[in-house]
Amino acid sequence: MTSFPSPAAIPEDDGGRRHGEYKVPGGKLIVADVEVVDGALAAVSISGDFFLEPDEALLDINRSLTGLPADTGAADLAAAVRAALPEDAVLFGFSADAVAVAVRRALAKATGWGDHHWNIIGPSVLPTHVNVALDELLTEEVGAGRRNPTLRFWDWEEPSVVIGSFQSVRNEVQPEGVSRHGISVVRRISGGGAMFMEAGNCITYSLYLPQTLVDGLSFADSYGFLDAWVMAALEKVGINAFYVPLNDIATDQGKIGGAAQKRLANGGMLHHVTMSYDIDADKMVEVLRIGKEKLSDKGTTSAKKRVDPLRRQTGLARAEIVAAMMEVFTERYAATPAELTEAELDAARERVQAKFGTQEWLHRVP
Template sequence: MTSGQLHGEYKVPGGKLVAVDLEVADERLARVSVSGDFFLDPDEALDLIDAALVGLPVASGVADLARTIDTALPPNVAMVGFDSRAVGTAVRRALGLSSGWGDHAFTYLDPGPLPPAMHAALDEVLGRELAEGRRGPTFRFWEWQDPAVVIGSFQSLRNEVDAEAAERYGVSVIRRVSGGGAMFMEAGNCITFSLVVPASLVDGMSYEASYAFLDQWVIDALAAVGVQATYAGLNDIASPAGKIAGAAQKRFVGGSVLHHVTMAYDIDADKMMQVLRIGREKLSDKGTKSANKRVDPVRSQTHLPREQVMATFLDVFRSRYQVVDGELTADELGQAAELVRTKFGNPEWTARVP
């Protein structure tokens, strides 16, 4: 089986553009040509990269493609602004096995205020609906009226939450499907959003790379409201004043990725320290030392109302990607309500790691 010429591109975050033109013959790569605005020395290395890719199975993953390129290159080769994995990603995009932001239209959902458990359930429903081909990629903010602690899928309930303090303040405890740490959330005092994307969008990326890739627009959105932020560690977004946000992911069988982010707008630090057993470490991580202060990196650095910050975030997202407004279906809401009953509102799930 022979194909016409296929073209794929990949822009390295913070780096250069890599383009690949290729053909396919008998389920193998043929006539491969790599190009881009990267830097490569010596010049002859480009021919070695092209030659290394010819003959590889079209089903080769990014890691396999990168490993083949690295093996073919002598140790003195300098690749600046790109690497072998970037070439592999461009190859996969040419084959239609990896995708870019521009290949997808995102549905913006605005269901209004919901109980925290319902938001956690919707994350799972939308992730599974995309994985099973019944729903495209989505973007939505969380809005709720009740305070909550949302703990990571693998955290110990008793180690994270002071049950008596939570009950005293009317704070519910929800265990989400993604990993990561506990989040203390109050209505109107934090900004949380969920992004559900096809796994093809982060094809071949390490977990660390996928976090930074999916949050690059957030860095730009923060800049638009006056915050100079950068990605830090595996899943944190930091500013000169300290940590400003944390992200978490869940990958669903079938090919979808749930990526959600929470940032503190104006949290009651004293209450958070009483409800979270690791409150002092949380505050220190955010650059706040005193329990009499509020954890407010977004409010204090932007001096903008929370609603205006969120509106700017949405404007930036719309300006970068294809976005259409949509609604949750009755079936999706029904699935989420059932998950609240059987899972996210069920004490057995919440305490599954005591």
């Protein structure tokens, strides 16, 4: 099970030195050393390999945090830092928000990748409805502490369209194309757009994590933070990928994937990504309604040009790319192999019957 210090387990006023670190994605390392005295931050010392001008601004940052209640949220910590900085201050490689994350980690209110024991579940063929149900179930399990934070790769056989939680079936799919090609239409719990998925044409994975891992990060920043390992894996197979805000993954040849998230009330969080490998673009436009507004927003006039398969850019088999991704994640986060339990699979199938396979859920947005 996950092992990291819970906030409630740490004495509020022990006066002991607390240490937290945060590496800004694409930026610098921020280190926070603090004490808690009478419920407030004391002896605050921020350090790191960042750049800051003028030098005296570092003292301003430390003073701005000293005396704040130890349970101050990340947004208020960052606001205090920003308010204390002189107008001419230049922060390079970090930000007030990054300082807040480091402080929260020092207080065990936020966690880092290394604070968790990660599991990784390789792809196994399951019905798309079951894959979607597992996303909800395993997110709940991680939030409740019954399962370690986990990376799971999907696999499936039946052609499917998976629509976002807030999308309208009527507005997103072409009934004639769905019927002609035998497409299953499934609604997931996260927002975002529709995904056209045939066996072997996409790479899809889900991360189940505690929200403490993204404490202090904006929604926008959390996407790139959670997928930094993916960028490294793609680089390993010869692809220079980057995020296009909010949730698209692209290369200089076009979009290759998109991410979506869902945060649950019990503290669990789902972050999942689908990347195109070898999509039949002709069939896709027969199945999905891809409007002119969406195309123009992506800077293209053709739906086919938006699909830029990984197969063409890498020349590798889909299994080889998945293997590279699993290898990078394992090396970075010391992840250990795991499997879905029979109890989890049974519970997911029950959710298909009760929720994800019902017309009420599928058509909950008219």
